[in-house]
Amino acid sequence: MKKVVIIGGGIAGLSAAVHLLRKGIQPLLLESTKKAGGRTTSFFDPNFNSYLDNGQHILMGCYKETLSLFSQVEIKSNFILNESLHIDYSDGERYTLKAPRYFYPLNLAIALFRYKPLSFNESLAALFLMMRVLANISSRPSGKNVVVWLKENGQNDNLIKYLWTPLIIGAMNTSVEKADAGIFCKIVKEIFFRGKLSSTIILPKSDLQSSLVQTLEAKITSEGGVINYSSQAVRINKKDNGFSVLLKNGEEISAEAVILAVPRHALNKIALPEDLVIDQQSDLTYSNILSVHIKSDEILLRESFIGLHNSPVHWVFHNEDFLSVVISDADEYKDLSDQEILSIIIPELLRHNILGSEKLTAYRIIKEKRATFVPDINSSKLRLPARTNQKGIYLAGDWTDTGLPATIEGAALSGRLAAEAVFSPGH
Structure with missing residues (x-):
């Protein structure tokens, strides 16, 4: 049996391990910290008497790679599934982008025409664009940012603001001015045209460490992985x-193949074979995510999550007795104090009737630096394939050349591609 060592226990490394096990290889996974999960870890906060996620994540029905890592029983046990597209928004007043359960893909058109912020003509323009993307007859997206490309394809400012911007921020963690239109087109196809459940939102029933990471760890170890x-x-x-x-503690482990499932910048911390060609000088551009967990006796939000328009806050999640506030592309907040951040967020939660009072019983602010790479028009040149020039060494991670942005799905896909590369001819 081929001995494979996976370095890195994030979603990419865990995915690689699951796929190797399915090929009959029992891998050894090396995680540098005390627990696996990478950016999808959770920790216990005594002030909340609950586990908090390092950063709030959602899954979608189009996350085929991620969902394939679990059995149907595990999916139903750990995740909240929806039957159709349903996203609540607030712009001072509440409105919903909601598709009927039946008649896919016609139900997506119904959702657009019922979406209050858009006029009939705007909904029609959005629908026509989606169909042109599906048929590959829209204007060429290569070398363009999303806002330029959208305007070339008949999308006005109101459409960009109320329909496309939330999708781009949520899926790509960057602005419409920075996002690569080519990656965006792929996302549109994945979300809206990969089956009736592809556009549905999937939320973990508990913290990510329990719902996602520990389930995968148990699967790996129960099937012989270490x-x-x-x-x-x-x-x-x-x-x-x-x-x-070679490990930091001096231990030395032999392997026939090695999968490097670490962030690109972390490759600099490992001395690699001299003939392994990886340009470590040209790195990707990264973006921060700000998460603020808030506990209050006056939570008014009834929805499980809601997106905010005309607000610095992008998403608010209702987790049992506390809220998780998320601001993507949050570089401008990295140097602000806790009180400065709260002075921005709390008035927004009051204005959108999410909180009834500014009085908090607990809060926790998490600045996730280098949370994701920015999927701009230059990023594709810097993303590397799973195979390297060195037989037996492979790469995995959401930053590798998956064609997807830095999401859980991108990480899961990269793990599968690395595992398959282990078995490819000549490798």
């Missing part, structure tokens, strides 16, 4: 018939 925690790889050496992976 996960070693607090095991930081510092060097990979070539040797006869494979490689040796």
